[in-house]
Amino acid sequence: MYRIILVSESESFVKTLGIKLSEIGYSWLSFDEMKSDEHIQGSFIVILDIQSFQMTFHELGEFLKEYPYPVLVLSVIPTFEEGYPLLRMGVKGYANxxxxxxxxxxxxxxxxxxxxxxxxxxxxxxxxxxxxxxVPSESGEELFEILSEREREIARYIAQGLSNHQIADVLEITERTVKAHLLSCYKKLGLNDRVSLALWVKEAGYV
Incomplete structure (x- = not known):
């Protein structure tokens, strides 16, 4: 399992999020702890509190180059204006x-x-x-038809912005099953993640 690096200037936020991480089985360390240990190794995910850890987009870009781990950015109010540049810079997650x-x-x-x-x-x-x-192209229609009925259903929910947990609740299946269907969708359509799937479905007019 990946370890989490928490990047935040707010001690109370680190404490609160640290408790949540421990509850769901993740070990974590602060950014300062990570920097002070030159021999630290392993697989990491960075959680960046963008409000307290003040960075310009340029500084964030340099940070991503220096620490090439998957990054989940947390924001008080996630917005398109803030999130879209993050997406273009390669941030893998953006949440409240x-x-x-x-x-x-x-x-x-x-x-x-x-x-x-x-x-x-x-x-x-x-x-x-x-x-x-x-308006979907003919090739788009053909591609969508190669998905199973359940895969098409899940793809539409992804395009509507639902999480795996929400989709599982609606369809009364497990999150593991939702994830398996998504992986199948990615493979069949030649896509990489839920964002590209959502945009593909929307562009093809299937929502």
Missing amino acids: RHIGSVNLQSALSVLESGGSWFDPGFMNDLIRHIDYRG
Whole structure:
């Protein structure tokens, strides 16, 4: 399992999030602890509290180059204006600073597997801001038809901004099953993560 590096200037936030991480089975250390140990090794995910750890986008870009780990950015109010530049810089996750334990576990699990996880509200904003053709191409129709009925159903929910947990509740299946269907969708459509799947479905007009 990945270890978590918490990057925040707020001691109370680190304490609160640290408790959540421990509850869902993750070990963690602060950014200062990581920097002070030159011999630290392993697989890491960085959780960056963007409000307290003041950085310009340029400084964040340099940070991502220096620490090439999957990064989950937490914000008080996730917005398109803040989140879209982060997405373009390669940030793999973007969520509310007060993210609950269930969604936090889901986000970290997705990042561990090499995918991306974004706040559902941000996903909806992202989809609305993209200029789509609205009419699927013939090849798009053919591609969508290679998905099973359940895979198409899940793909539409992803495009609507639902999390794996929410989809599992709606369809009355397990999150593990949702994840398996998503991996199958990515493979069949030649995509990499839920963001590209959501945009593909929306562009093809299947929402």
